[in-house]
Amino acid sequence: MRTSLKIDGPCKTYLTEAELPKAWYNVRADMKKKPAPLLNPKTLKPVTFEDLRPVFCDELIKQELDENTAYFPIPEDILTFYKMYRPSPLVRAYFLEQALETPAHIYYKFEGNNTSGSHKLNSAIAQAYYAKQQGLKGVTTETGAGQWGTALSMACAFFDLECQVYMVKCSYEQKPFRREVMRTYGGKVTPSPSMTTEVGRKINAEFPGATGSLGCAISEAVEAAQAQEGFRYVLGSVLNQVLLHQTIIGLETQTALKKLGVKADIIIGCAGGGSNLGGLISPFVGEKLRGEADYRFIAVEPASCPSLTRGRYAYDFCDTGCICPMAKMYTLGSKFMPSASHAGGLRYHGMSTILSELYDQKVMEARSVEQTKVFEAAETFARTEGILPAPESSHAIRVAMDEALECKKTGEAKNIVFGLTGTGYFDMMSYARFNDGTMSDYIPTDEELAASFAKMPKV
Amino acid sequence: MRTSLKIDGPCKTYLTEAELPKAWYNVRADMKKKPAPLLNPKTLKPVTFEDLRPVFCDELIKQELDENTAYFPIPEDILTFYKMYRPSPLVRAYFLEQALETPAHIYYKFEGNNTSGSHKLNSAIAQAYYAKQQGLKGVTTETGAGQWGTALSMACAFFDLECQVYMVKCSYEQKPFRREVMRTYGGKVTPSPSMTTEVGRKINAEFPGATGSLGCAISEAVEAAQAQEGFRYVLGSVLNQVLLHQTIIGLETQTALKKLGVKADIIIGCAGGGSNLGGLISPFVGEKLRGEADYRFIAVEPASCPSLTRGRYAYDFCDTGCICPMAKMYTLGSKFMPSASHAGGLRYHGMSTILSELYDQKVMEARSVEQTKVFEAAETFARTEGILPAPESSHAIRVAMDEALECKKTGEAKNIVFGLTGTGYFDMMSYARFNDGTMSDYIPTDEELAASFAKMPKV
Numbered sequence: 001m002r003t004s005l006k007i008d009g010p011c012k013t014y015l016t017e018a019e020l021p022k023a024w025y026n027v028r029a030d031m032k033k034k035p036a037p038l039l040n041p042k043t044l045k046p047v048t049f050e051d052l053r054p055v056f057c058d059e060l061i062k063q064e065l066d067e068n069t070a071y072f073p074i075p076e077d078i079l080t081f082y083k084m085y086r087p088s089p090l091v092r093a094y095f096l097e098q099a100l101e102t103p104a105h106i107y108y109k110f111e112g113n114n115t116s117g118s119h120k121l122n123s124a125i126a127q128a129y130y131a132k133q134q135g136l137k138g139v140t141t142e143t144g145a146g147q148w149g150t151a152l153s154m155a156c157a158f159f160d161l162e163c164q165v166y167m168v169k170c171s172y173e174q175k176p177f178r179r180e181v182m183r184t185y186g187g188k189v190t191p192s193p194s195m196t197t198e199v200g201r202k203i204n205a206e207f208p209g210a211t212g213s214l215g216c217a218i219s220e221a222v223e224a225a226q227a228q229e230g231f232r233y234v235l236g237s238v239l240n241q242v243l244l245h246q247t248i249i250g251l252e253t254q255t256a257l258k259k260l261g262v263k264a265d266i267i268i269g270c271a272g273g274g275s276n277l278g279g280l281i282s283p284f285v286g287e288k289l290r291g292e293a294d295y296r297f298i299a300v301e302p303a304s305c306p307s308l309t310r311g312r313y314a315y316d317f318c319d320t321g322c323i324c325p326m327a328k329m330y331t332l333g334s335k336f337m338p339s340a341s342h343a344g345g346l347r348y349h350g351m352s353t354i355l356s357e358l359y360d361q362k363v364m365e366a367r368s369v370e371q372t373k374v375f376e377a378a379e380t381f382a383r384t385e386g387i388l389p390a391p392e393s394s395h396a397i398r399v400a401m402d403e404a405l406e407c408k409k410t411g412e413a414k415n416i417v418f419g420l421t422g423t424g425y426f427d428m429m430s431y432a433r434f435n436d437g438t439m440s441d442y443i444p445t446d447e448e449l450a451a452s453f454a455k456m457p458k459v
Numbered sequence: 460m461r462t463s464l465k466i467d468g469p470c471k472t473y474l475t476e477a478e479l480p481k482a483w484y485n486v487r488a489d490m491k492k493k494p495a496p497l498l499n500p501k502t503l504k505p506v507t508f509e510d511l512r513p514v515f516c517d518e519l520i521k522q523e524l525d526e527n528t529a530y531f532p533i534p535e536d537i538l539t540f541y542k543m544y545r546p547s548p549l550v551r552a553y554f555l556e557q558a559l560e561t562p563a564h565i566y567y568k569f570e571g572n573n574t575s576g577s578h579k580l581n582s583a584i585a586q587a588y589y590a591k592q593q594g595l596k597g598v599t600t601e602t603g604a605g606q607w608g609t610a611l612s613m614a615c616a617f618f619d620l621e622c623q624v625y626m627v628k629c630s631y632e633q634k635p636f637r638r639e640v641m642r643t644y645g646g647k648v649t650p651s652p653s654m655t656t657e658v659g660r661k662i663n664a665e666f667p668g669a670t671g672s673l674g675c676a677i678s679e680a681v682e683a684a685q686a687q688e689g690f691r692y693v694l695g696s697v698l699n700q701v702l703l704h705q706t707i708i709g710l711e712t713q714t715a716l717k718k719l720g721v722k723a724d725i726i727i728g729c730a731g732g733g734s735n736l737g738g739l740i741s742p743f744v745g746e747k748l749r750g751e752a753d754y755r756f757i758a759v760e761p762a763s764c765p766s767l768t769r770g771r772y773a774y775d776f777c778d779t780g781c782i783c784p785m786a787k788m789y790t791l792g793s794k795f796m797p798s799a800s801h802a803g804g805l806r807y808h809g810m811s812t813i814l815s816e817l818y819d820q821k822v823m824e825a826r827s828v829e830q831t832k833v834f835e836a837a838e839t840f841a842r843t844e845g846i847l848p849a850p851e852s853s854h855a856i857r858v859a860m861d862e863a864l865e866c867k868k869t870g871e872a873k874n875i876v877f878g879l880t881g882t883g884y885f886d887m888m889s890y891a892r893f894n895d896g897t898m899s900d901y902i903p904t905d906e907e908l909a910a911s912f913a914k915m916p917k918v
Contacts, residue, residue: 014473084844379643
């Protein structure tokens with residue numbers, strides 16, 4: 001019986017709604033060497049505002065291209081919406097610490113207490129707001145695990161915008177209930193690759209029975225946006241604008257840690273396209289770049305889709321269909337088709353250009369982990385901390401636990417902070433496989449990666 | 460665009476962990492006319508401590524039978540566990556108010572922000588604690604919608620107890636993912652009526668293809684507990700002990716309203732067995748009974764299972780198998796088989812004896828609502844407040860909205876408080892029916908009820 005547990009402070013630290021950050025933080029302003037610019041795939045020159053106008057909302061393009069403004073004020077209507085579910089709690093994982101018998105102090109920023117089930121709502125509401133401001137009819141997007149599509153459906157319902165979602169096919173099939181949540185919010189969901197777009201038909205022809213990837217779904221959504229009057233495309237990760245909106249996570253964490261008088265030693269997040277990790281670490285990276293404090297940052301990715309740990313740092317297409325701008329990033333090649341791993345949200349071939357550059361500058365580390373080990377961590381976390389985590393988030397849990405177990409060996413009482421991006425309520429089919437012992441790990445071979453690299457553009 | 464929304468206070472009021480109530484409140488202590496005692500079905504005399512020992516944990520029997528002690532201190536280990544997910548927020552429904560254009564102020568106490576998805580965890584952890592204290596090996600229980608079974612699995616995982624759950628068959632089939640959550644927490648789940656117990660086999664023989672009911676599942680769980688050494692039965696609703704533990708909801712609400720300087724006019728909750736409603740209103744009922752304040756209380760039940768609004772106030776069996784004590788309560792008859800309504804947690808033929816007595820004394824009102832109207836309210840709530848509610852909780856939302864719309868007619872700015880007991884993430888099949896327009900309403904006929912009443916015991 002767990003009678004010995006000593007809780008010497010609050011489990012959960014909530015800021016007040018009045019303490020909500022009033023501006024997002026743009027880490028590029030503090031980077032001496034900036035991320036390489038996006039390139040127009042036709043001209044191979046840096047993209048301009050005009051290049052991007054047919055695809056993105058005007059205000060969002062400004063945010064995308066601005067590498068000097070450190071703070072962007074959050075519009076009042078977005079702050080109002082944020083109050084629906086923010087500030088999110090910073091939780092001290094007393095129960096997990098006890099189970100691990102570690103001297104480390106573990107904290108997690110929990111973004112799952114909203115119906116989208118993740119941090120995605122932070123950027124969805126911002127992008128829907130700017131689309132409405134611009135007088136658009138609706139937006140198109142892709143979704144992997146379904147969190148982003150749900151978040152965008154919620155945001156569009158709030159602003160009365162039409163929402164068209166291309167959902168990675170394997171997630172669409174694994175998560176029928178996620179679809180229904182989107183439908184309840186009025187979202188229109190299509191499995192990708194579909195036969196409704198040119199690029200979808202092409203991918204289906206080239207890879208019959210393809211289970212889809214974020215790269216494919218992006219191409220389809222971009223095409224659909226351009227084909228309809230009054231529509232623009234919005235993206236849930238990778239882009240600078242998305243990382244910008246997600247800094248609300250890191251800014252709240254920074255304030256909460258200050259309140260607690262705690263200095264983080266290691267900050268950990270899972271990385272698919274980079275939105276959660278970038279949002280969480282940006283304000284701390286800023287401190288590090290300005291020489292105010294030192295931190296270790298660890299990006300955690302699945303061994304099945306190891307963009308940072310086994311990818312190349314080069315210009316590549318952001319989407320499988322090669323219709324989006326090219327980005328210099330750590331990439332497995334835009335033709336890489338990850339296996340139907342259960343962490344749908346991490347099945348992206350590339351990585352945010354900001355995070356890629358920070359990794360290249362060795363400001364941030366990266367680690368890849370295997371799926372079964374991730375679910376072992378998820379189960380331990382669920383049973384001790386009482387929250388059933390999303391498979392994506394569980395990648396961060398795995399490494400946080402590994403670091404805490406390392407502290408057990410060394411006796412160090414490090415402060416470990418990780419991002420718990422979401423809940424796993426719609427991932428029970430994956431949990432079922434884990435419970436049944438039928439979950440498999442997949443790691444791409446060097447040959448597979450080499451074949452994918454060979455198809456990358458020569459820029 | 461919703462730019463006009465004025466938020467003149469916090470959306471969410473969180474108490475600090477230090478402000479957590481330190482004792483549960485027993486409303487029977489303030490009732491002049493007490494609820495009628497449980498009867499031993501063999502002797503027809505009030506049950507004694509010894510009568511109940513083979514079925515329930517000792518400490519819980521003391522709580523069950525004590526009608527005079529007003530406050531029971533909450534053991535330290537339970538308070539520690541509560542800090543994992545409590546205090547829960549009291550939310551001002553600014554966005555819903557705006558959508559309804561009502562002068563009313565609507566508040567809801569949100570109990571869904573934990574993995575069990577509902578308030579059930581409040582009593583589960585208490586019951587698991589007392590079972591562990593008594594040195595038991597494990598517990599058996601029933602579950603309707605699955606929230607209680609999940610909560611108990613979580614609590615048993617925490618205290619390393621075995622957990623056997625009999626799940627109402629129609630919910631078991633409608634909610635495969637809910638089962639997996641229980642399994643992830645180590646729970647063993649059996650659909651009820653099953654062939655693993657004598658009473659289950661009997662019910663299956665009498666009603667071939669029975670979709671189950673809470674009454675059946677209770678009988679099976681009680682039988683299973685008695686058949687195994689070191690096991691006891693625990694129940695997620697109806698009993699006095701459960702309402703006692705759930706008063707943490709009402710006590711926190713009371714404190715939060717005081718902090719806000721708000722006096723509630725109407726307090727609303729859904730009622731299946733009565734645990735959430737009883738827990739929410741008890742402290743306010745106490746104020747009313749002591750003449751300190753006046754409130755309207757409204758119990759909301761499904762039209763498909765209208766225990767209070769169309770039942771009889773009489774002694775009846777609490778379970779379909781007639782092996783539990785008899786209770787004087789509003790009941791549709793223990794042989795009543797409700798239709799496979801989607802609000803699995805409200806499919807109980809009877810009602811807490813405390814709430815039954817309060818209803819009979821006209822301290823509390825009751826209202827029944829039809830399923831499609833409930834889902835209409837759920838959809839509006841989801842789209843405005845951003846939380847996808849459980850079908851059970853949505854019964855309370857329906858009546859809160861109706862009362863707010865009444866205020867719109869009269870111009871009164873009443874303070875309406877309701878219990879939002881849980882989230883609907885595992886109820887997407889019901890939402891799908893609603894989205895598809897294939898949801899049906901069912902209301903039992905007078906003849907059906909008369910036939911069920913005829914089978915009730917003559918006490």
